[in-house]
Amino acid sequence: MRFGIVAKLALLLALVGVLAAGLTGFYAYQTSRDLLVASAKNKLLTSTQVLARRILLTHEEISRNLQVLARHPSVVSVLQQPNEVEAQRLATLLALLMDAHPSYLQLRVISASDHGLEQVRVDRVGRVALRVRGDDLQEKGHYPYVAETLKLPAGAIYLSRITINHEGNAGAGLDQPTLQLAMPVMDVQGMAIGVVVVNIDLNGMFALLAADLPPVFKLFLANGEGDILVHPDSSKTFGFDKGRRTLVQDEFAPTLAVVEGKQDHVVFEAKTDGYAADPVVAAFIEQKIAVASTENRLVLGLAQPLGQVLEESQQLGKVILQIVAGLCLACVLLALLLARAWTRPLDAITRAAQRFANGQQPGELPLERQDEIGTLARSFHQMHYQINQQLADLQDNQEELEHLAQHDMLTDLPNRRLFQERLEQALAHARRYGSQVCLLFIDLDAFKSINDSLGHDVGDVVLKTMAERMQQMTREVDTVARLGGDEFVVLLGAPAPNDHLTVVADKLLQGLKAPIRVQSHTLHVTASIGISRFPQDGQTASEMLINADQAMYNAKLAGRDGFRFFSNPAA
Numbered sequence: 389m390r391f392g393i394v395a396k397l398a399l400l401l402a403l404v405g406v407l408a409a410g411l412t413g414f415y416a417y418q419t420s421r422d423l424l425v426a427s428a429k430n431k432l433l434t435s436t437q438v439l440a441r442r443i444l445l446t447h448e449e450i451s452r453n454l455q456v457l458a459r460h461p462s463v464v465s466v467l468q469q470p471n472e473v474e475a476q477r478l479a480t481l482l483a484l485l486m487d488a489h490p491s492y493l494q495l496r497v498i499s500a501s502d503h504g505l506e507q508v509r510v511d512r513v514g515r516v517a518l519r520v521r522g523d524d525l526q527e528k529g530h531y532p533y534v535a536e537t538l539k540l541p542a543g544a545i546y547l548s549r550i551t552i553n554h555e556g557n558a559g560a561g562l563d564q565p566t567l568q569l570a571m572p573v574m575d576v577q578g579m580a581i582g583v584v585v586v587n588i589d590l591n592g593m594f595a596l597l598a599a600d601l602p603p604v605f606k607l608f609l610a611n612g613e614g615d616i617l618v619h620p621d622s623s624k625t626f627g628f629d630k631g632r633r634t635l636v637q638d639e640f641a642p643t644l645a646v647v648e649g650k651q652d653h654v655v656f657e658a659k660t661d662g663y664a665a666d667p668v669v670a671a672f673i674e675q676k677i678a679v680a681s682t683e684n685r686l687v688l689g690l691a692q693p694l695g696q697v698l699e700e701s702q703q704l705g706k707v708i709l710q711i712v713a714g715l716c717l718a719c720v721l722l723a724l725l726l727a728r729a730w731t732r733p734l735d736a737i738t739r740a741a742q743r744f745a746n747g748q749q750p751g752e753l754p755l756e757r758q759d760e761i762g763t764l765a766r767s768f769h770q771m772h773y774q775i776n777q778q779l780a781d782l783q784d785n786q787e788e789l790e791h792l793a794q795h796d797m798l799t800d801l802p803n804r805r806l807f808q809e810r811l812e813q814a815l816a817h818a819r820r821y822g823s824q825v826c827l828l829f830i831d832l833d834a835f836k837s838i839n840d841s842l843g844h845d846v847g848d849v850v851l852k853t854m855a856e857r858m859q860q861m862t863r864e865v866d867t868v869a870r871l872g873g874d875e876f877v878v879l880l881g882a883p884a885p886n887d888h889l890t891v892v893a894d895k896l897l898q899g900l901k902a903p904i905r906v907q908s909h910t911l912h913v914t915a916s917i918g919i920s921r922f923p924q925d926g927q928t929a930s931e932m933l934i935n936a937d938q939a940m941y942n943a944k945l946a947g948r949d950g951f952r953f954f955s956n957p958a959a
């Protein structure tokens with residue numbers, strides 16, 4: 389039972405501790421996880437915005453280059469009066485520009501006349517830019533980047549759709565994701581006489597733009613309708629080129645709001661469709677490009693596997709788990725110690741109660757405590773005191789009862805019952821050791837007349853006085869008893885020869901008849917004594933008493949105020 393309370397209390401405290409530690413750990417882990425995801429989303433959004441800004445800057449740079457070319461005298465000259473010297477100078481310039489910009493696949497100066505004949509064209513072949521000459525130059529007037537650009541005002545930029553380039557003379561850009569930017573070239577009258585066109589290697593450009601992004605960041609690009617143009621899984625790009633559209637909003641549903649222009653950005657956690665096994669955290673933004681074209685919106689996104697984002701939280705989780713385990717252990721130990729400390733005073737009270745139940749002293753109790761345990765201890769102490777007190781009273785009462793059962797109420801002398809016991813003991817002792825027992829039977833003379841003449845109260849005083857005198861005149865080892873009425877007996881504790889007995893009886897007679905003053909009366913009360921001795925006058929207690937009584941009766945017959953020895957008539 390005692391262990392039960394300790395165990396239960398310890399279990400309860402340990403449970404509370406473990407629960408608190410566990411919940412704290414769980415919320416710490418959950419909060420760190422949420423913070424990491426939120427931080428990853430922020431980082432992704434910022435990186436996507438930086439990337440979009442770079443695209444804008446790249447676009448502006450290309451525009452500036454086209455503007456430089458569109459106004460370049462060599463370009464105007466070649467378009468107005470084609471000549472080889474100027475064409476070669478221009479080709480060299482274009483080659484230099486391509487060397488400086490690795491994402492430029494092709495730079496061309498195309499005439500507005502001659503069905504849009506390519507006047508000067510430089511293609512990228514491997515790592516070098518080479519001029520294309522003669523019959524390899526083609527008529528491009530029917531291509532939108534020529535026809536549409538020629539309609540633009542001076543300095544305006546044409547931006548093509550981003551597509552897979554299937555143009556016959558695309559060179560290195562053939563079957564590659566490409567976009568074309570073009571600008572009209574004006575003569576002094578402001579008439580468009582040709583265009584300058586640059587073909588951009590989309591993959592190359594994005595590889596450069598995204599070069600300093602963390603490798604775990606995956607790049608996504610879609611056009612304004614959501615057609616995926618750049619994707620970690622290249623099979624999902626340019627679906628429209630293969631006759632089936634692959635849309636970014638199909639892969640990441642939250643991007644629909646951006647594609648539809650309802651939001652300029654979204655950040656979310658989502659399951660991917662195959663290129664990564666785990667869910668990802670992603671940020672997508674809309675990037676507008678200031679050109680007169682249907683292709684003036686891009687949807688740009690970056691994604692990072694959630695597992696990689698949470699790597700740090702996994703580490704933290706392990707540390708938290710270790711801390712929680714340590715805390716739990718500490719809680720259990722602390723709970724045990726506390727439970728033991730708290731129940732120790734209760735143990736002391738329980739032990740005290742057990743000792744008390746076994747009749748021992750209860751021992752120390754925590755009486756000085758001011759709490760409920762102290763109250764319990766003090767109550768127990770009080771209860772212990774009262775029970776002891778009652779036991780003592782009971783003992784006293786029992787002793788008193790025993791005394792009453794064995795003593796005469798009036799004189800407080802041993803009564804007949806106690807006297808009988810003592811006489812039997814004395815006889816047994818005498819039988820064993822061959823010693824003597826002497827019994828003096830004393831009866832007051834004419835006591836009845838005192839009662840009758842002076843009243844019972846006076847008679848009582850006489851009886852008490854006689855009893856006191858008998859006790860005073862006998863020794864401690866002797867027993868004086870009142871058998872009833874005015875009959876007393878004296879059992880001598882030590883054997884005495886007959887002459888000594890005579891002295892004792894005489895002394896008693898003399899002592900008893902001394903005057904007694906009661907109220908206004910002076911009484912002279914005598915007594916008669918009969919003596920019986922063991923072994924000669926009787927063998928049993930009743931024989932001894934009867935024979936002493938007989939002897940006393942003889943003393944009465946002889947005139948009272950005297951004593952007689954029992955004389956066996958058969959002897």
Ligand SMILES: Nc1nc2c(ncn2[C@@H]2O[C@H](COP(=O)(O)OP(=O)(O)OP(=O)(O)O)[C@@H](O)[C@H]2O)c(=O)[nH]1
Pocket residue numbers: 798831832833834835836837839843844845846847848851872873874944
């Ligand atoms: N006051 C008083 N009287 C008692 C008590 N017990 C008995 N007596 C009386 O004691 C008297 C005893 O008288 P007895 O011994 O028979 O007669 P007696 O007058 O002494 O005459 P003898 O014995 O022949 O001398 C009776 O009257 C009883 O009523 C008692 O406790 N108190």
